[in-house]
Amino acid sequence: MKEWQQKQAKIGRREVKKILTNGAGTGSSGVSSGSGGGGGSSGDGVDAFARAVTKVAVSQLCEATGFHALQRSAVETLADIALRYLSDLGKAAHSYANLSGRTECNALDVVLAMEDLGLAGAAETSHCVSSSGALRDVMRYVEYAEEIPFARPVPHFPVSKKRVPTPSFAQLGETPPHLHIPSWLPAFPDPRTYCQTPLWEERKSDPCLDKLEQAQQCQKAERSLSSLHLQLSTQGALASDGLKNPQNLVTSSLGDSQLVSRQQWPSREQDASSDKAALEAHSSKGKVKRPAALAHNTFLAPPLPAGEKEVSHITPYRGIAEVDTWKQDSAAPVTLPSVLEVFAPALKPVNKGIEVENSGSRSLEEKPGRLISEMKDRMPVCLTFDWGQKTHTKAMAAKLSLARTVSPPSTKRGRGNTLSWKEEEKDEKSKRAKQILAHAMEES
Amino acid sequence: MNAVITHNPSGEPTQVHSDAALLDFLSSLLDYTPTIPDELAEHYLSRSGFQCPDIRVTRLVSIAAQKFIGEIASDALQYCKSRQAAATKDKKGHQHGKEKRLVLTTEDLSAALREYGVNIHHQEYFADSPTAGTAPSQKTGD
Incomplete structure (x- = not known):
């Protein structure tokens, strides 16, 4: 014991050790040694929940008594005692019921158990159970003490999962496959779940x-x-x-x-x-x-x-x-x-070359303006951007400068049969410059 | 009242009367909601082998437990109050406002529980020497 305590001390935890010895309930204490709320040791979820509920109830009772605050360890101890008292009372009542040859307890068993556990009225000599001092104390308590219902509705616990049994042959309306199987037994699962079926590898495609x-x-x-x-x-x-x-x-x-x-x-x-x-x-x-x-x-x-x-x-x-x-x-x-x-x-x-030559020769005689119009036909996309007055004038100036650098298209035309792209481009530029100029003139 | 019941030569009429009182009391429990929830009581009672379909009997048990806890708490409250009164006497009204606050401490609770046969004390704390831990254990024990 001392070694264990030293171990605890080494770990450095200072825990409140609660040794619960119920002196009054000596009659049933031997039975109740195993159960009860023991120091919060159980890892069970049900026990944790029950302990939490008990703590709330106990602190409610303490508040009703007149306390302003509670120490945590005191609440734990009180909750332990409450749970222990409940289970001890239950055990005592159960044993009294068993003594009189019953499995279900009644109020008299509980009263007898209270007499065993309780302090008041323990020296009752009357053999009348219903007029015992313990019961009278409880009656007085109910009569005079303030009724404090629990703060929240508590669900019924522990919640157990309901297992749905397999329907029997009779429920399904089937007849058992063999004579020796009675109809109240659970029905067999589908044959495919337990029969071995050969698995053929099916070829989806023919070679x-x-x-x-x-x-x-x-x-x-x-x-x-x-x-x-x-x-x-x-x-x-x-x-x-x-x-x-x-x-x-x-x-x-x-x-x-x-x-x-x-x-x-x-x-x-x-x-x-x-x-x-x-x-x-x-x-x-x-x-x-x-x-x-x-x-x-x-x-x-x-x-x-x-x-x-x-x-x-x-x-x-x-x-x-x-x-x-x-x-x-x-x-x-x-x-x-x-x-x-x-x-x-x-x-x-x-042929094309010849035609080009023809057109070129033709264009020699004609005005450059007409050629430009032809070029206009050739060009599929003509994009004009309007970005306001300033850019407009700038673009105009640029176009004009370009047009100045470009020599008249007619001379270029007459130079050869093969029309180079550059010349076309220049023609187009000059044409556009003219257009812009005309536009500007119109605007002004 | 003890004397009336025990020393009555013809015990039968009083017994009938007390049986009727018990029945009345049990039926009155149907409207009473104890602080310890029925579900909690049912769970722990079923654990200990207690079997009863009657909710009134379960409530009787939970009311008994509630009464038990309430008595312990009131005893502890008396201990707390007397301790505070002693403290204020010593200090001669130095800190009136602070001392008024009633807190349920483990010391008061252990003192109250000793009357009910429950022995509670702190675990011994051994600091560095084997003799160091013996003193507090003696203190709490007494």
Whole structure:
């Protein structure tokens, strides 16, 4: 004991040790040694809650008695004593009930237990329980003492989780699977929860179908590629000729592959060879086609000067029409276009050059103003920003200075057939300067 | 009253009377709300094996506990008051306002509880020498 105390001292805690020895209740103290509120040692949540409630009740009682404040240790001690008294009383009453052959206690058992525990009226010699001194004291207490209800409503504790039992066979209205199982027993769970079921690995996809799908995808890709080629070569009539054959080849080869796939792929070499052939044909066609396509790429081509527009749309539509008609009846023999048509896209730049030359020569004779208007047509976007008077005048001055540096456009025009971008830009700038000047004049 | 009951030669009429009083008292408990909540009393009573469906009996138990605590508290209050009176006598009215405050201390409580058979004292505190801790324990013990 001393060692333990020294240990406690070493830890440095100074705790109030409460030794509760109930001298009055000697009759039942042997039974009640284990339970009761022992020094707040229990880690149980129910006990903690009960102790907290008890502390509140005890402090309420102390307040009613006339105390202004309470020491914490005193409250703990009083709560311990209250809980101990409750459980001791319960035990004594229970033992009295058991003594008279009952399991449930009644008021007389409680009165007897109070006589055992209580101090007043302990020397009662009357054998009448209902007129004992302890009971009379309690009656007087109820009569005269102030009624202090507990500060808050207390929920019923401990809260126990209700377990829902499994319904029996009879409740479910089922008949037990075997004769020896009575119907009041809980029903079996679903068979799938305890029966072993074989697990087959299901194949979602057939390899043959996969190959087929792959081939179709390939075909789609080819088709889109060919359509792209078609788009690129819309200008030339001969482009249609270049497109017809590869597409035809590709479709035929894919048709072959489909057929082959249905026959469980007996020979892949055949398919591969056909593909190869298609590729070769494609590449050979591509060689012919590529320059034409390049030449007719509207994005790569140099900008068209004025007057080119009327010329450009003559040739292409015939080609497209031809392609369309060919698409409609693919079985019909292919009519090869003439050599001139085939090389039309390649020839185009040359034509263009000639036209540019023409326009240039034309522009020589004409006024520069008209050229500017043509340029205006050419320029798709013309952005004018209005940032107020100051910036406006500044911009005007800048434009004027620019215009001064730029030599008259007509001379530039006459210099050559090839129009450089810089010159165009300068023309445009001067034009804008003029516009701004005119605008400023109008404003002023 | 003790004398009346015990020395009555014909005990039966008084017994009937006291039985009726007990029944009245029990029925009056239905309207009484004790400070110790019924739930708390039920919990601890069920722990100790007490089984009773009657709420009045449970209330009787909790009222008994309440009375017990109340008596202890009033005794402690008397101890506290007497201690304060002694202190004010010594100091001759130096700090009247401060001493009026009534605080339930463990010393008063232990003095009050000793009458009810509950022995309470501080744990011995050993500072550095084995003899140092013996003095306070003797003090609290007496």
